[in-house]
Amino acid sequence: MKKLLLIVSFTLLCTLSLSAQKSKMTDSVWSYICALQIKHPEIVIRQAILESGWFKSSFLMSRNNLFGFRKVKYLQFKNWKESVEYYKKWQDKNYTNPKEDYYKFLVRIKYATTAYPAHLKKISWSKSCDR
Numbered sequence: 690m691k692k693l694l695l696i697v698s699f700t701l702l703c704t705l706s707l708s709a710q711k712s713k714m715t716d717s718v719w720s721y722i723c724a725l726q727i728k729h730p731e732i733v734i735r736q737a738i739l740e741s742g743w744f745k746s747s748f749l750m751s752r753n754n755l756f757g758f759r760k761v762k763y764l765q766f767k768n769w770k771e772s773v774e775y776y777k778k779w780q781d782k783n784y785t786n787p788k789e790d791y792y793k794f795l796v797r798i799k800y801a802t803t804a805y806p807a808h809l810k811k812i813s814w815s816k817s818c819d820r
Contacts, residue, residue, distance in 0.1 A: 715743070718755065722737075722773060727773075728780060728787070730817075732791050736756055740756050741757075752765040752766065753766040753767065755769055755773065783798055
């Protein structure tokens, strides 16, 4: 019984610790997206969450590539902030019509499939940038 209690306690502690780390990373990425004044930040943070699996994908996180950017291969960045900076430059270059629906833009530019916006919209996000 003591072993079971110890295992349950350890599992709960690990889960809480991972949850706190996930929250801290999410908050850090969100703050940086806002600081860079990326357009449609509420959609962009959802993209980072979806692409990186809540910042847990070992494949993308080992490359500091929060958005799954690739040319022939997946891009690799020195740190996650470089990935967000790359997104900002990419967005500034490609999103030239501020009246265009951003979800439709992502599909049109072939960043996303037609099903992608629905997946993004399922991710709950209630924060907004203070601008």
